[in-house]
Amino acid sequence: MYSFEERMKAVLLFMQYDCSPTAVIHELGYPSRGMLYNWVKEYQETGSLRSDDMLGKVKYSKEQRKQAVEYYLEHGRSASRTIRALGFPGRTVLRDWLKEDIPDDKRIQRCKTNSCLLRCTPEQKEQAVIDYCSGSKSSSDIAKDYGVSPNTVYGWKKQLLGEGTRATMPRRAETAQFDKLTENPEDITKILAEKERLQNQVKELERDVYRLQLERDILEKAGEILKKDQGISLVELTNREKAVLIDALRQKYRLNVLLNKLNMSKSSYCYQENTLQRTDKYADLRIKVKDAFEKAKGRYGYRRIHSMLKKSGIIVSEKIVRRIMSEEHLIVPFVKRKKYCSYIGEVSSAVENVVNRDFHADNPNEKWLTDITEFHIQAGKVYLSPMIDCFDGLAVSWTIGTSPDANLANAMLDNAISTLKESEHPIIHSDRGGHYRWPGWIERMDKANLTRSMSRKGCSPDNSACEGFFGRLKNEFFYCRSWIGVSIDEFITELDEYIAWYNEDRIKISLGGMSPIQHRRNLGLIA
Structure with a gap:
């Protein structure tokens, strides 16, 4: 109880401190906020406060x-x-x-020890619930025994048995069955313990289901939004990709759950969010990169795409082009297949390896390379026999057929010889296949005064420049699409068009971003 002086002092300070109860309580250490408001209200209504004699004398009827x-x-x-x-x-x-x-x-009598109110123990609560559910005592009787209200007994039952439990057991049909349990209270205690164990198990299973559902949703979004394969590892995702996934799943999961699952800090996520919201300064460049990639029919990597852009007057770093192609998933397909082998034995004596892996030529028609490769499609097999100039990789001549016989190689050689001037006598290098050891091939070589050169047996690096031509051709033309339903004639036509495009339009970085024909035209070798 506060004296008149203490109450009046608090009221005056309240008015002095601009009606701030916090300042008054902080300075005086009393009273409570509600009590101070009551004193102020009394002072405002009566102009004073009740004296000490008037307090405590409130009379009730x-x-x-x-x-x-x-x-x-x-x-x-x-x-x-x-x-x-x-x-x-x-x-x-x-x-x-x-x-x-x-x-x-x-x-209501409550047990007291040292003037402190004692609460019922868990064992007492269980016994009270057993007595109530068995019907041996009413809720009022149990409440009197334990010094609580009937509502407290209901609360204990709800706490131990859960929602929807009946207040009392049936008196007739199920009484006999329940009596078997109530004969020994330990049975109900065991049931309650088993129920608690099962509830904990259910909660644990719910946590596992939540975790697995989260992983499933993340993987599905990674495949849907990021176009990732099913075997993608979340550890391999970049922070940018993780931020995109989090944004897609924010409505279903909390942010901290997604960050922990993707092992990403909140600061990194906020940085990526700011980055994603910025305007893409390469938006126009992305369109041009896509157009260049489509124009090349998906055959150019970032170096050749960069060269095409440079020719168009667009100056940009190769790294930017590579990054844009990676983000837009502009990928050149690459498949390594078993190559065709034309070796049929020692038909005639092999000649010396004159080229000896030196594929450099200062002028056109100094060194030529040849070989035969196979294309296996649903309609059958097709064979290509080209003649490649070491000067710039130009396909001087080529023949396409369905049988890798001598006529295929001889016809190609005749076409190549027809392009030579009288003073030009190149070295023609090949592997040890039977096509290049038959009398017809040797006769044509001698008649045109051409020098023969052969790789060592089973040594493909000795003709690696020609093998490289086949590799580029198959990666860019053959492996990147399905040939189901394409006939032999249609395939031959498309292959012939590709080689013509290879000579005329396909740029080479080693030639300064020009095709072989463009390179020769630039040097003034052809009109």
Whole structure:
């Protein structure tokens, strides 16, 4: 109880400190915020505060006293509920009324030790629930035994048995079955323990389902948005890709859950978010890179795409082109297949390896390379026999057929010889295949005064420049598409068009971004 001077001091400070209860309580150390507001309200209404003699002398009528006691008994015997509902009296006054008006056997008795209220132990709660569910005692009797209200007993039952449990067991049909359990209270205790164990197991399974569902959703979004394969590892994702996945799943999962699962810090995520929201300064360049890639029919990597852009007057780093192609998934297909072998034995004596892996030529028609390669499609097999000039990789001549016989190689050689001038006598290098050891081939070589050169047996690096031509041709033309439903004649036509495009339009970095024909035209070798 605060004196008149203490209460008045608090009210005056409240007004002095611009009606700030926090400042008053901080300085004086009293009272509570609600009490201070009551004092201020009283002061504003009456112009003063009650003296010490007037405090504590509030009188209540007999009807008010009777109303308070009856409300207490009829509404769960709760002093707080009674005072809150009626607005009177104070807790101390109500306690005094109860002591005088209610006999000891009707008041709730609570065990006290050292004036501290003791709570019922878990064992007492279980026994109370057993007594209540078995029907041996009513909720009121149990409440009196343990010094609690009936509502407390209901709360214990709900806490131990969960929602939807019946208050009492059936009296007839199921009584006999329940009596078997209630004969020994330990049975119900075991049931409660088993129920708790099963509930914990259910919670653990729910956590596992949540974790697996999260992983499944992340992998599905990675395949849907990022176009990743099913075997993608989340560890291999870049921070940018992780940020895109998080944005796609934010409506279903919390941010911290996604960050922990993807092993990404929040600062990295915020940085990537700011980056994603920026305007793409390479938007126009992306379109041009895609157009160049499509124009080359998906055969050019980033170096040749960069060269094409440079010719168009677009100056940009190769790394930027490579990054854009990677982000747009512009990938040149590459498949390594078993090559065709034309070796049929020692038809005639082999000649010396004159070229000896020196594929450099200062002028056109100094060194030529030849070989035969096979294309296996659904309609059958097709064979190509080209003649490649070491000067710039130009396909001087080529023949295409369905049989790798001598006529295929001889016809190609005749076409190549027809392009030579009288003073030009190149070295023609080949492997040890039977086509280059038959009398017809040797006769044509001698007649044109051409020098023969052969690789060592089973040594493909000795003719690696020609093998490289085949590799580029198959990666860019053959492996990158399906040939189902394409006839032999249609395939031969498309292959012939590719080699013509290879000579005329396909750029080579080693030639300064020009095709072989463009390179020769630039040197003034052809019109």
